[in-house]
Amino acid sequence: MQATVGDRLHVHSRSIGLEERLGEILEVRGNDGHPPYLVRFNDGHEGLVFPGPDCIVEPRGSV
Numbered sequence: 001m002q003a004t005v006g007d008r009l010h011v012h013s014r015s016i017g018l019e020e021r022l023g024e025i026l027e028v029r030g031n032d033g034h035p036p037y038l039v040r041f042n043d044g045h046e047g048l049v050f051p052g053p054d055c056i057v058e059p060r061g062s063v
Helices: none
Strands: 008-011 021-028 037-041 046-049 055-058
Touching: none
Parallel strands: none
Antiparallel strands: 008 021, 008 055, 021 037, 037 046
């Protein structure tokens, strides 16, 4: 997985009844666009994310 600042991280729900999460990548801390990413989610929460198989990166401007 590779990303750049401004891309969106989409975390799909793994359980029924849980909402999917969407956030903006603020920092890419790995080499060459690789994780971890500092992400600000739509609810305002910021956190360091090591994306798993339930995540996709949406390039900036694709939505």
